[in-house]
Amino acid sequence: MNVTYVLSYDKCFTSAIVRMFDVRLRILKKEITEDNHLKEIVEIFSVNPAAIENAIEYLSEYDHIYNLEVISRNDKLALVNIVTDQCPIFNIMKNFGMHGNEYPMMERVDRDGKMFWKIKLDSMHKVNHISEALREKLSIDDISVKIDKGRTIDTRSIYILKEAYELGFFNVPKSIGLNELSEILHIPPTTLNLILRRALKTVLDESLK
Structure with a gap:
């Protein structure tokens, strides 16, 4: 990419x-x-x-x-x-x-x-x-x-996505829930969910193109 x-x-x-x-x-x-x-x-x-x-x-x-x-x-x-x-x-x-x-x-x-x-x-x-x-x-x-196609990920979003991954947020079953991850990262759950979804979509758009 x-x-x-x-x-x-x-x-x-x-x-x-x-x-x-x-x-x-x-x-x-x-x-x-x-x-x-x-x-x-x-x-x-x-x-x-x-x-x-x-x-x-x-x-x-x-x-x-x-x-x-x-x-x-x-x-x-x-x-x-x-x-x-x-x-x-x-x-x-x-x-x-x-x-x-x-x-x-x-x-x-x-x-x-x-x-x-x-x-x-x-x-x-x-x-x-x-x-x-x-x-x-x-x-x-x-x-x-x-x-690639002009999509932008700032370094803060990369860090948050990496932390969520390493803490097991994407495991099946999850090792940590959104609320607990929110407390660790000091980001409100609604905001955190939006950041993760946008960052993950950029990664998936590139991987699945």
Whole structure:
């Protein structure tokens, strides 16, 4: 299934220059070099030429960029070739989602600096583990997950569904009822039932398509 993680990460230079200099950014090409670095061709756009100049200057001084080449440039757009360390987000995702030559890919950065990472996964177990790893290892709390046809499961719903499963709510017969689960999770029964049904429907829609 195709999964897109939407998240903010202050230490990523792509996100930083969008927020700091009010530019637009697009990743045109991404590949792993022979010495295990990340090579990217990045398009930087702004109606303000000074913003592009400031963004390029920031990148040229960025600690983890080893090579920066401005391929082309005019008043509103710059095309830049960058060689950098592999992104820690990339490294976490690839540990769960490698399928031949398919790599996790940052598709875009929006105006608020939020990044959209796309990866192909084969189970909700991996979806959940990536979310947990991003939170625990990189301290990223603002994460949402889009699965396939635009359906969205936020990390809170993933956590609740996982807890319900592990506590035996879906066992036959049930090991725990809705009211008891409600007390443990501190969520009103009606709200909890709705969260579980919506999250479960998203999982089933993907599994049974």
